[in-house]
Amino acid sequence: xxxxxxxxxxxxxxxxxxxxxxxxxxxxxxxxxxxxxxxxxxxxxxxxxxxxxxxxxxxxxxxxxxxxxxxxxxxxxxxxxxxxxxxxxxxxxxxxxxxxxxxxxxxxxxxxxxxxxxxxxxxxxxxxxxxxxxxxxxxxxxxxxxxxxxxxxxxxxxxxxxxxxxxxxxxxx
Numbered sequence: 357x358x359x360x361x362x363x364x365x366x367x368x369x370x371x372x373x374x375x376x377x378x379x380x381x382x383x384x385x386x387x388x389x390x391x392x393x394x395x396x397x398x399x400x401x402x403x404x405x406x407x408x409x410x411x412x413x414x415x416x417x418x419x420x421x422x423x424x425x426x427x428x429x430x431x432x433x434x435x436x437x438x439x440x441x442x443x444x445x446x447x448x449x450x451x452x453x454x455x456x457x458x459x460x461x462x463x464x465x466x467x468x469x470x471x472x473x474x475x476x477x478x479x480x481x482x483x484x485x486x487x488x489x490x491x492x493x494x495x496x497x498x499x500x501x502x503x504x505x506x507x508x509x510x511x512x513x514x515x516x517x518x519x520x521x522x523x524x525x526x527x528x529x
Contacts, residue, residue: 391421399432436483444486452479452498454505477504490517492529 395417400410413432421427425441433453440447454477481498491514498509515529 389420390423393419447484450483475504478502
């Protein structure tokens with residue numbers, strides 16, 4: 357059963373990769389990027405999910421959008437490409453690299469020390485969303501294909517975007 361699931365996840369990863377490559381093939385070399393953003397910063401993250409101990413982490417951001425509405429976006433360790441565009445809908449592949457949990461000896465919580473080690477994970481998947489009157493609703497499904505945590509991650513999110521002026525946009529989510 358485990359080998360069958362691993363094969364299934366590998367097929368999903370290949371399909372997601374094919375979708376990403378088809379996105380780049382569909383965007384003509386002559387097509388110009390309409391919007392481009394690039395950023396870097398420092399964030400904080402827990403030592404592991406659920407931890408009260410935090411550490412500094414680098415944050416990278418890049419977003420390229422074409423006039424067709426298609427885009428490629430890097431946020432931290434997550435890369436997404438919007439390949440199906442519509443007035444209010446968006447859909448595309450996404451890939452994430454999730455750090456594992458391995459140093460439980462230095463953790464102060466006795467219950468957490470009992471948790472097993474989890475390896476780093478590569479998680480391909482897909483996202484879908486809609487935007488109506490500045491309200492954004494998204495769903496994202498990721499699957500571990502690297503035997504890091506052997507699971508799925510489903511994320512539901514929503515928010516509101518306000519165009520302050522031509523240069524600034526405020527998003528709450």
